[in-house]
Amino acid sequence: MEESKLRELLQTMSLNEKIGQLVQLASDFYSDTNGAITGPMAEMGVTDELVTNSGSVLGATGTRNVKKIIDSQLKNNRLHIPLLVMADVIHGYKTIFPIPLAIGCTWNPGLAEKTAEIAAHEAAVSGIHVVFAPMVDLVRDPRWGRVMESTGEDPYLNSVFAAAFVHGFQGDNLKDDLNRTAACVKHFAGYGAVEGGREYNTVDLSELRMRQEYLPAYQAAVDAGCKVVMTSFNTVDGIPSSANQWLLRKVLREEWNFDGTVISDWGAVRELIPHGVAENEKEAARKALIAGVDIEMMTLCYPNTLCQLIESGEIKESTLDQAVWNVLKLKNDLGLFENPYRGADEAQEQKFVYCHAHREWARRAAEESCVLLKNNGILPINSSKKLALIGPFADHGDLLGAWSWQGDPKRTETLTEVFSAEGINVLTAKGCEIAESKSKLLREAIQKAEESELILLALGESSEMSGEAASRTKITLPECQLELLRLLKPLNKPIVIILFNGRPLELSEVIDDADAVLEAWYPGSEGARAIVRLLTGKVNPSGKLTMSFPQSVGQIPVYYNANNTGRPESENKDEKKYVSKYIDCANDARFPFGFGLSYTSFEINNLRMSKKSITVNEEIRVSIDVKNTGDAAGAEVVQLYIRDIAGDVVRPLKELKSFRKIYLQPGEQQTVAFQITERMLRYWHPDLRFKSDTGTFNLMIGQDSAHTLNDSFYFRATGGMDA
Template sequence: MPLQDHSAARYLDPAAPLDTRVADLLDRMTTREKVGQLNQRMYGWDAYRRTSAGDFELTEALHAETERFEGLGALYGLMRADAWSGVDHGDGPGLEDSADLADLVQRHVLERSRLRIPALFVEEVPHGHMALDGTVLPVNLAIGATWDPALYERAAAHAAAELRARGGHLALVSALDIARDPRWGRTEECFGEDPYLAARLTEALVRGMQGAGERFAADKAPVVLKHFAGQGATVGGRNSAESELGPRELHEIHLPAARAGVRAGAAAVMAAYNEVDGLPCCGNRALLTGLLRERWGFGGLVMADGLAVDRLARITGDKVSAGALALDAGVDLSLWDEGFTHLAEAVERGLASEAALDAAVARVLRLKFRLGLFEQPYTRRAAVPVDAGRELSTELARACVTLLHNTGGVLPVGPDVRRVAVLGPHAATTAHQLGDYTAPQRPGTGVSVLDALRRLAPPGTDVRHARGAALTGADLTGIPEAVATAAASDLAVLVLGGSSARTPDTQFDANGAARTVVSEMTCGEGVDLAGLRLGRAQHTLLDAVTATGTPTVVVLVQGRPHAVPEAADRAAALLTAWYPGPWGGEAIAEVLLGLTEPVGRLPVSVPRSADRLPVHYNHKDTEYGSYVDGDAGPLYSFGHGLSYTTFHHGPPRWAGHTVEVDVTNTGTRPGRSVVQLYVRRLRAPVWPRTLELRVFRSVELAPGERRTVAIHLGADQLELVGADLETVVPSQAVEIRVAVSAREALTAVPLVLEVGRDQSLTAPDDTPL
């Protein structure tokens, strides 16, 4: 295609205002070019192949796609590597040549574009960039267990820098799903069950990845927050099922994280698969336009989830009208769909308006201008220290390990323990520490629990190993060896759990979700469970090892809270590490040996069994009765987590505009306490919840140290969703309860405050602020 001279065009002037540049470029575009900007049809791994010489060449499929729309709006997963894409170290882009591949594709796109419009390279960054040699972080559920937004912000900034240094632009990150049913395989992608905790971590994600300012720095990446909205509440914990949510539940539980992300400046959100009250999110104008854009003032990009637009044909009748419905609802950029490829036809037939088409194109172009792609379309190569990524991943892993009980007092491992048996299917492997959406790892990457204990244990410690059982199935042949090893030891460390490791024999749906699982995959997208038990052989191994009489520490490596009440009853100590990443084994060993203090707190309530769901703490304040045949409460409650020391928390007191709590380390070791402030409403315009987390603060104390923790309490901590679904601060009485878990907050000494009509706060014998 002959190139035209647009050198004097306003859209090419970097000094011109963004709105001027967008309007000028939009005015020059044909309908065909506009539609091309809204399509993200290709899988990125189909755009290239590695030659026998070791370099990359572009495929005919990419040539056909850029010819179809005279350019390319966006390309998904150019660097994605996993069992679904089929990309591995032998044929995919690694750390050394990802930028070369990105620049090769970008050069081709610019040559095919009459107006020299660059493409957006969209990449999965669920817990680090999902690319070969990318830093793998602990999964989101583990991030939630840290209760440390500042640490997560640092890790998010590193992930953004890695992405941009390799040629990627836009980061897809799960943040908005709230874990309400642990049977759902994507529970690992949630920050937890609580909207406040998720909102604070979502803010940290946006700040860390995007930075500040209208234009993105070379080491910052715009974030697409997934998934909007209510996907964590699908019926039965089944992936992509309907969400039976009333408007209030949606607003109170499933929207706060999204609202926090929008307020923090998130560049984009992804419309979810599920429907809410009969309207699929991708076709829900009330959600995407009425709420997100008009009420919240969001001016960024809305991307559809993979093939979600085409699903709308179930209610529109065909894919052309499905694309028109999604566009009218507020979707700007499709993902693999056919429906958006027919938008020109939809406009001609009057199914979609040209104004809606132009508005969507303008949002795509604006993001490209904010990234500076018209001035610098090629990768600004920068060295991002690999060691820094590993250190951050390990630091997060340390912070997420949560000590659930230590009734036997066996932890930390004492000097009299000379023989340690390390057992279980997770003991000697790192593959199951990684979580779903993880690229293949190079041999030798990561540290297992066994290797870390052998390296870190005091000299002379005999660390023995027997696997004992597989993750799945009922093969018991390895249990006698494990039992003998445990019986001959002073301490048994039994590492159990689940796995989200995809393998080449896993079968996938068209959107990449696991369909027929034929490996040890027990969690992840498409891997939903009817029950929450571990594999049969794992339970048999647990029973046999604890029956030896050897003190046993159970460590759970998992992407959801499994129901293992036997460990609570029989093990001397119980920890959960979630999926802690490649170096999680090192973090676990450090905690076991007392080299690191356990500081994690539960981001979800742990159920006793799948037949006693739900168990989330923030249910409605009703007569929440038990069952005749069992306790309805959780095994361990939201916010719970022990230390190797003890703390005393004094009663809360009102001091000016702050709540003050004295925290004392009453033990013999340093430690971290997470002070959790819950609100219980005594009167409210709508039916209240039993408790609502509204603030949390971490305090690190030396043995015997006492510190006053001051928590500012303002109207924003006391707001609720009113009768009209608008956020209000009702002039009603509230109880402030400060505790170390939701369960303890139920019996904590309350501080009663009155909220005045002017939103002033008063306590007994106080004057209004």
């Protein structure tokens, strides 16, 4: 629809029709027959008129069902305004990919983009227009269950993946490409910094830290063209995001020039009341709309009070009109006025959803996302040996993760099934439930282990133990699984542990007792097949951590890019006490950012720089030689870090600035080159200018954040460079 026609439509809408466009209701509110509301939904105050006028629906899926809802809406809506269909498609629709934290561990943005493209395709042909992804929150506290939805602890890497996911979902021509969906980046902003890792909790960050660490990935998603932004549940500088004018008006709209649609998270507008910034629904609606929330998800503050607020002059109708325009524009950008069904197509749904080609991509993503944490040479396994496959995940399809609402664990192959399909005989025993010990299961597991030559131990968290509302204070494996390991260890059989989980775990009781540990995360629909291929050496592990694993929960948050202190332990080796350290634990992570082993070995050497000093418009070419010194082909992620030695504010000990993932045959050597530019040296200053300044910088290149080759260079700014 032409913009002029869209403006005319807005002008013909009644006040109630406008307000209705700002309301999002769950699909349960739409009856199978005529849209009538009954039972508990009626008690919430939802009327037939509100359903008829509502602008978007949450969680409707399946072509036939979606078309039925849309048909009813078009029939009953006076102006025949099409309905937006939105859903949680976090890391796949029916074909489930590894959780986003695992996808981050691929260090492969192109692969991440492909997973989003496939997820969009399956969602689009099933009737969905907007997906609530990607989540780009920076995460440093693994107690928070939603770290599984992020790609990790680094602002730069998160930004790269944010852009890749957005482009994967939306493509280059969203209006005409009916196999794509609009992306909704979330949760804006700072949700990953909730205090104590406790879900929905307070966030208290300085503006400087917000801009330096937590906002870049959101901005990258906006720059990539995402159509929708979702507000977070938390406060920002004492004000909940859904009422935060600085966040939604100044930063998002004015500074970043976002012209899309802002939606609250589920119930977040009404939650301004328990937050304590609104006395009632009327004040909540006023603050949210003025702040810039265009769509209220699943509470009724807008329809219950906006009419009164506008008639009383407390809110200008022009403010309402702008919000409605943002919604109508999104519908127009999706081509819904011409084709309200968009990509919904039953034949295409049957053909492509969970198809073989999509599952093959899921397998590849799982293979690249698994991280080998330890290996004393026992992997890859010799499948001719007598193997015992033990643990609650040995024959379990719970490999999809908490957000895989359309995934089917019953259709997900288990490790036992894949071993059998590959013709590899394994003795399988559960050993224990995921969180419950049973003596009968323990006895059976010990018997099978005694008969074997090698034990494969499949342990982890159930999908409900991570994700939203799944914060944990104790991030070890459940006690019954640790007990199982303790009972198997005295058998003196080699033990390979495969971990299924949605967060970094505290593995102090696991690592030393295992001969090898493979971090598999929740690997998705083809996770079991990928793991068997990794264990048997058909695929060489190449995953690298994007979130540090702590040695103890007491270290949290522990992350590689921390600031230095005035008494750093590393620079005061002779001082035994009065330095920044624990007296009962080392400062370092158990497994640092960027870490991951391979079945081969890589040697990185011959770091060289084209020059040692640059000015604003110059670049340094940095080269390093990488050689596969082992016997297997494999992939290595070469990581470049920079440290600003002295800034106007304290700068991190190191910051990831670039990386390359390369594939090498045995004995093959490749030169990897990077360009260092002035833009890579910028940071937020006390006056909130984003600029570079003169000084010495350390350069570090290596296989992970803790092991690097180092050099330095000097940069001379001409009065500082603003972004």
